Amino acid sequence: MSQNDTNDIPPDPIYAKSLSIPIFLASMAVVGAVALVIADDGWLRRPYLSTQEEWQEKYVSFLEDVRDVRQDEVEEQLKGLDDYKDLNKSVSSADGEVKNAVAEVQRAIFNLDSELKSVLKAITSPRSEISALSYKAEHAAATEGVTVPAKSEGAHHYLEEIKEIEARSVLYSWTERAEGELDAGSITKEEEAEIGALIERMLTLQEAKAAKQGELAVAAKPLTDAIRARDGWLARNLGNLKMILGSADDDALEAIANKVAEAGVAAYLDTATTTLKPEQIQGLIDATEDWSVGDLTATQIHIPETANWVDRCETCHLNARAPLPVTAADMGGERLFASHPRAEELFANHDPKRFGCSMCHGGNGVAVTSEEDAHGLNHHWLQRLHPEANFEAGCIQCHGPDIYLEGGERHNQAKENFRHFGCWGCHKLEGYDVEPEQARAVAKRLSDIDALIERKQMRASNLKEALGTLYDVDEDRFDELEPESAREQAALAMEISGLHTERGVLATKVQGLYSEEKTVGPNLKDLRAKIRPEWLTQWIANPKHWRPSTKMPAFRFDEAKNGEDVKDLAAFVWQSSTDVMSDVGTYGVSAMKTGDATAGEELFKTVGCLACHSKTDGELTVGNDFAANLSNLGDKYNRTLGLSYYVRWILNPRHRLAPFCADCDRDLVPDDFVNDAKDLVFSRETKTCPNCGFELKWDNPTVMPSFRLSTAQATNIATYLIDQKSGEEFEAAPWLDEDERFQRGRRLAQHLGCAGCHEISGLESEQRIGTELTGWGSKPMERLDFGHYTHDAKTHDETGGHDPLLDWSSGKNGDDRRIFEEGAEDYVGKWYNHRGFAMHKLAQPNLYDASKNVTYATALKMPKFNLDGQQITDLASLLMGSTEAASMPDSIKYNPVGDELAIREGWWIVKKYNCQGCHQVLADDVPFIQTLPGWQKEGEHENDRPPSLVGTGFRTRPDFLAHFLGDPSLGGKDPKSLRDHLTTRMPTFMFTENEIRKLVRFFDAMAKQPPVYQPAQLEPLTATERAAADQIWTKANCLQCHVVGDLMPNDETKAPNLDYAAGRLRPEWVRRWIENPPGMVPGTAMLVLFKKECPSCQKTFDPAAMAKHAADSKSGDADECPDCGKDLSAGRWVWNDASVPAVNAIKGDHIDLIVRYLNDGKFPAPKPK
Amino acid sequence: MDWKQLWEICSAPDNVPIVLLLFLTPFYLWYGFREAIKNDRLITQLEADPALAKTHHRRHQPYHPAWDKTVHVWPYLLRIELLAALVVTAFLCIWAIYLDAPLEEPANPTLTMNPAKAPWYFLGLQEMLVYFDPWIAGVILPNIIVVGLMAIPYMDTSPLGNGYYTWKQRKFALGGFLFGYLVLWLALAIVGTFIRGPGWMWFWPGQTWDAHRVVHEVNIHLHELFGITDVWEIAIFGGIATLGFTAVLGGAVDFALRKWKPELFRKMNVIQYAHLVGFLIMMIRLPVKMVLKLGFDIKYVWVTPWFNV
Incomplete structure (x- = not known):
């Protein structure tokens, strides 16, 4: 730089x-940025670190609470219990017993020990010196190569020194205890001895001391045993609060409960995890304290077999699988740290190690960077996290084809709503209403087969004809072709016969499917027989006006038409219905006289109608909403034919007025049977169409059964029902017969999808008009049309986008607002999601048409069902959970086989026919009929209550059950069926064979019975045995309650007909039943007739005595003889009444005798009562 | 005015660069021109004073006889570049931390996102699809852009402006480049980012992007204005219109160059000159087509069974 x-x-x-300065500053900026990178990766993006620390602190403090309560409070309480006091007493008495002996041994040990110590003290230094000298001597000998030190020159000197030391004499002293009491004083002793002798003495003393210590253990054994028993009891019970409470008397129990409640861990008292022992809790505390915060692998569930599914939810939800239940309150109100509230019940079938968390709950199981990310928001x-109100959406993803899940209350309600309101009439959803499609497929195959048979027959006859012609013109050629042709004809005949067989099978199947098909609403083909014309139009316009409780929804009609379109629709359904007036006799309806309304009312209220139907009298509605409310039928019934129609309906609701032929696609009329070459008649017996030969549909699509009433009874009920009127007047309806309205009304019926819920002539093959809902939960959001609410739904609660249903706070939509406020915590905010869409749509089905410039034809069609908030929420769960099959890995889907499949299929039938209206199917069911007024209390209608079906599969033989379900009157002999004493009666449901098979398998599977039943082969009765059994039969007076043979039932006969016992009941069950009837059905009227005999002491005990003994005894063993304590199980059962010699002579088991007797079924002729 | 909508567009992590460009481009334009004008004044001064021109070589630190005319790259240039690199590194680190990659849901072949937008730097190309056949907008024009950029040093051999800002000496070159960059590239990208919403419809800034919006769009082809229906006549008509317009435009460009930039024509050989005119034609045709489309609803000028222009 010059x-x-x-x-x-x-x-x-x-x-x-x-x-320099700018570069320095920029470098610092880079360093700062790198530091920020590290901080970001290490902490800022790991919000769970602080969560885990918080959890550690709270969980440890909670566990310590639990532990301390166990160890201090509860221990103190335990020590107050009698059991502990007893044990403690035996400790003190044992202490007293062994005290002297132990003290003596202890004194000897003390003395020996005292001397030993003194000796050791005296010889310690000399012994060490000797050891050192020994080493030197050994070393010297080894250096010289001499094997014995004594022979070594170098060692000699040392050995001499050792001898000198050993010969040295020392004085030692010790203290001994005097004999007698412990504090009897002490004696000081002094001795002098040579070192060598003292070393010997030490060994002697040590041996003596060990011997004395052995003596001590023996002497103290009674005491140590007693202490061990007491402390062991304490430790065991400390770990099991339940056990303490079980064995505590009331005061102690209360005291413990109070103490524990004060300590804030009341949850422990009623949970299964009270079995955790204090040391296990300590283990949990240690593990929590040692928890390595931030170790993601520790909280990750990885499921390699399920598409490498990874869930890290437990990174924050650290107690989800805690071994003891932890509530939010336990963790200082932090819900995040609560354990899974239904862990015990759900994890048994859904092990989180196999299912993870997000598979059921939704959300993003991998994300841990923020709550929003992890919850998939x-x-x-x-897959958003399902909001709390819609948890069941998770169940539905895999349990779509189930209609009932044990413990899944909301799930069941969701499925039930979809069934009950008939959503499936317009929307297809997996599992619902599968029969029509199957029927269509089978019908298609049937037509194909018919065509095929015709073709083959044609070919066969052509062949024959051709050969005939050939024979006439060219015999040589005929001879040449004849064999081949014969073969072909034979083959054709075979094929045709095979096709006929297949046709037969399919025809049965299609008949079954026709019978299983149901619709939500009534068959509108019956209108002209049933309904008064004046009533119809106003009903269609607004069904809730006349019947607020109806499940028929309110449709929206074209306001521009000013009511004319309703009239069109009414005219169409009216005109399309069967024209019964044309041929009154054939259709089985005609004008008839009324019956006795009072008798009808009595029958209506007792025979079982109210298990499905309801009826309103004034303000009070009684009955089930499974089927229609039957009030005020007087307003609507057809004045000429209505009564007759209702009677016909009550007698057999499944009989159509006219058969439907799917091939001709119309109802047949009597004219179809005129001039019929096959002599077919217009009757249910005719199974095929006289026009085309196709299978006819004779069954009404209803689940209503027949009660096997007499015509008079049915007339009485119908009279009672049509007697009730609201008094409302309806205007005359001349438009119903105006021809020009027919086509317009038909188009409207098609537009609104009326045929989804009703059978309407001409619209039988209409398809569903609604969107398919299977897989709806997986629809991309973009496919859900929120209309002009899209923007509001996306931005609600942020920048002024709003929720239209929240705005309608007053007036007619007040109820809608409630829906969206209750349970809104998961919901308020943006509603641009599947749940928001579904809930809004269900509450206000045309909401998304708002602000749209639509015509009536293009507007949304879904009618309004007036659902309440819970129903809307449940249905939303169902829709959210109806995801694409592909969205769930196959390995976790519920694909039941065997018993589980039978249960799944059976529930559909149980729900379809409302079996639970009358029967208890699950142990904790209350059948609807028992909730009716006057039925609820124990003892009311005691003898009218339909039997519980819990355990039916074990009680009833499957062959009988199938027979019974098919025909409860058992061959028509007795319209009241098996139980003559009941006023309610098992109706005939006209199940198909398929349904019966599924029901029988369902009950077998519910009772854990194998699919194939092998009846036990019972020994036939000998003459002696029969005589004895006859004695029991007569003396025990079975016929007081049971019915047998032709004996007419009376007020006293309240039990099943024993004629059926043999074929109906499984002997295994009969045996168990007779042993202890109240044990099986508490409160049953069946008497205890037999006692168990102890094989050792020959005493007899009735089941109640045995049960009481088992409950009182500590072992809890039901097979322990209350008297001698020996094993009862090998003993036989004997009849209560020991006074009859013929019975006493039977040495075998008396119940066995009776079981065989009942199975034999030959009872002595009953005396007429 | 839907401020939320506007904020959503501006704050989308993938739109940050284009938002930055909105501010940086005017700034650097202003800065460059400010310097250029100062230099231009100096140039005028030096041209008027040949003596000073011989010695004067720096605008900021005017001539001193003892100072070097040139300095070494290391360290005098590289240390400045190091400083810039450090600043950019720190800036990028912080950007990367606070703006995560804008991941969306897994691609669903049955469901196209709406609007489906290319990354911001391709939005100019995507916008061109509105005006041209895909094979032109997606294949030919991008190739011409790349080739044209590569060809610049071969057409423009003038050393003027090396190492200093100037407008006066490079009006034509800078004007051409700025037209290409600002109008044909950046403006199109801005339109694509801020203006085009669902359905690639035109939404003014602050207008809500409503996926349900429906607009009535008229699209006519030029030949329809003349009532031509036969497919061959249409092809021939379109060919004449397109090629004729190109020829006219070429003549006009040639005329303008000879009139206002006669030295170019003198200095360039025929290949250089032909390419220059060709590229200029392409650059002018694009906005012409845009005006036809946006102003007159004319979709295609030349319709043939194989391609459309």
């Missing part, structure tokens, strides 16, 4: 200017 030498030239700024994530 240029800068001279001072008057300024330095060149390019060289002179320094960039980012709008790009496809």
Whole structure:
């Protein structure tokens, strides 16, 4: 830089200017940025670190609470219990017993020990010296190569020294205890001895002391045993609060409960995890304290077999699988740290190690960077976390084809709503209403087969004809072709016969499917027989007006038409219905006289109608909403034929007025049967169409059964029903017969999808008009049309987008607002999601047409169902959970086989026919009929209650059950069926064989019975045995309650007909039943007739005595003889009445005798009562 | 005015660069021109004073006889570049931390996102699809852009402006480039980012992007204005219109160059000159087509069974 030498030239700024400071600052900025990178990766993006620390602290403190309560409070309480006091007493008495002996041994040990210590003290130093010298001697000997030190020269010297030491004499002293009491004083002793002798003495003392210690253990054994028993009891019970409470008397129990409640861990008292022992709790505390915060692998569930599913939910929900239940209150109100509230019940079948968390709950199981990410609330994530009110959506993903899940209350309600309101009439959803499609497929195959048979027959006859012609013209050629042709004809005959067989099978199948098909609403073909014309139009216009409780929804009609379109629709359904007046006799309806309404009312209320139907009298509605409310039928029934129609309906609801032929696609009329060459008649016996030969549909699509009433009874009920009127007047409806309305009304019926719920003549093959809902939950959001609410739904609660249903706060939509406020915590905010769409749509089905410039034809058609908030929420769960099959890995789907499949299929039938209206199917069911007024209390209508079906599969033989379900009157002999004493009666449901098979398998599977039943082969009765059994039969007076043979039932006969016992009941069950009837059905009227005999002491005990003994005894063993304590199980059962010699002579088991007797079924002729 | 909508567009992490460009481009334009004008004044001064021109070589630190005319790259240039690199590194680190990659849901072949937008730097190309056949907008024009940029040093051999800002000496070159960059590239990208919403419809800034919006768009082809219906006549008519327009435009460009930039024609050989005119024609045709489309609803000028222009 020589240029800068001279001072008057300024330095060149390019060289002179320094960039050090900017570069330094920029470098610092880079360093800072790198530090930020590290912090971001290490902490800022791991919000769970602080969560885990918080959990650690709270969980440890909670566990310590639990532990301390166990160890201090509860221990104190335990010590107050009698059991503990007893044990403690035996400790003190044992202490007293062994005290002296132990003290003596202890004194001897003390003395020996005292001397031993003194000796040791005296010889310690000399022994060490001797050891050192010994080493030197050994070393010297080894150096010289001499094997014995005594022979070594070098060692000699040392050995001498050792001998000198050993010969040294020392004085030692010790203290001994005097004999007698412990504090009897002490004696000081002093001895002198040579070191060598003392070493010997030490060994002797040690042996003596060990011997004495052995003696001590023996002497103290009674005491140590007693202490061990007491402390063991304490430790065991400390770990099991339940056990303590079980064995505590009331006061102690209350005291413990109070103490524990004060300590804030009341949850422990009623949970299964009270079995955790204090040391296990300590283990949990240690593990929690040692928890390595931030270790993601520790809280990750990885399921390699399920598409490498990964869930890290437990990174924050650290107690989800806690071994003891933890509530939010336990963790300082932090719900995040509560354990899964239904862990015990759900994890048994859904092990989180196999299912993870997000598979059921939704959300993004992998994300841990924020709550929003982890819960999948980012709008790009496809599986949002299901809100709390819709948890069941998770169940439905895999349990779509189930209609009932044990414990899944909301799930069941969701499925039930979809069935009940007939959503499936317009929308297809997996599992619902599968029969029509199957029927269509089978019908198609039937037509194909018919065509095929015709073709083959044609070919056969052509062949024959051709050969005949050939024979006439060219005999040689005929001879040549004849064999081949004969073969072909034979083959054709075979094929045709095979096709006929297949046709037969399919025809049966299609008949079954026709019978299983149901619709939600009534068959509108019956309108002209049933309904008064004046009533119809106003009903269609607004069904809720006349019947607020109807499930028929309110349709929206074209306002521009000013009611004319409703009239069109009414005219169409009216004119399309069967013209019963044309041929009154044939259709089985005609004018008839009324019956006795009072008798009808009595029958209506007792025979079982109210298990499905309801009826309103004034303000009070009684009955089930499974089927229609039957109030005020007087307003609507047809004045000429209505009564007759209802009677016909009650007698056999499944009989159509006229059969439907799917091939002709219309109802047949009597004229179709005129001039029929096959002599078919217009009757149910005719299974095929006289026109085309196709299978006829004779079954009404209703689940209503026949109660096997007499015509008079049915007339009485019908009279009672049509007697009730609201007094409302309806205007005359001349438009119903206007021809020009027919086509317009038909188009409207098609437009609104009336045929989804009703059978309407001419619209039988209409398809569903709604969107298919299977897989709806996986629909991309973009496919859900929020209309002009899209923007509001996306931005609600942020920048002024709003929720239209929240705005309708007053007036007619007040109820809608409630729906969206209750349970809104998961919902308020944006509603641009599947749940928001479904809930809004269900509450206000045409909401998304708002602000749209639509015509009536293009407007949304879904009618309004007036659902309440819970129903809407449940249905939303169902829709959210109806995801694409592909969205769930196959390995976790519920694909039941065997018993589980039978249960799944059976539930559909149980729900379809409302079996639970009358029967208990699950142990915790309350059948609807028992909730009716006057039925609820124990003892009311005691003898009218239909039997519980819990355990039916074990009780009843499957062959009988099938027979019974098919025909509960068992051959028509007895219209009241098996239980003559009940006024309610099992109606005939006209199940198909398929349904019966499924029901029988369902009950077998519910009772865990194998699919194939092998009846046990019972020994036939000998003459002696029969005589004895006859004695029991007569003396026990079975016929007081049971019915047998032709004996007419009376007020006293309240039990099943024993004539059926043999074929109906499984002997295994009969045996168990007779042993202990109240044990099986508490409160049953069946008497205990037999006692168990102890094989050892020959005493007899009735089941109640045995049960009481088992409950009282500590072992809890039901097979322990209450008297002698020996094993009862090998004993036989004997009859209560020991006074009959013929019975006493039977040495075998008397119940066995009776079981065989009943199975034999030959009872002595009953005396007429 | 839907401020939320506007904020959503501006704050989308993938739109940050184009938002930055909205501010940086005017700034650097202003800065460059400010410097250029100062230099231009100096140039005028030096041209008027040949003596000063011999010695004067720096505008900021005017001539000093003891100062070097040239300086070394290391360290005097590289240290400035190091400083810039450090600043950019720190800036990018912070950007990367606070703006995550804008991941969306898994691609669904049955469901196209709406609007489906290319990355911001391709939005100019995507916008061109509105005006041209895909094979022109997507294949030919991008190739011409790349080739044209590569060809610039071979057509423009003038050393003027190397190492200093100037407008006066390079009006034509800078004007041409700025037209290409600002109008044909950046403006199109801005339109694609801020203006085009669902359905690639035109939404003014602040207008809500409503996926349900429906607009009535008229699209006519030029030949329809003349009532031509036969497919061959249409092809021939379109060919004449397109090629004729190109020829006329070429003549006009040639005329203008000879009139206002005669030295170019003198200095360039025939290949250089032909390419220059060709590229200029392409650059002018694009906005002409845009005006036809946006102003007169004319979709295609030349319709043939194989391609449309």
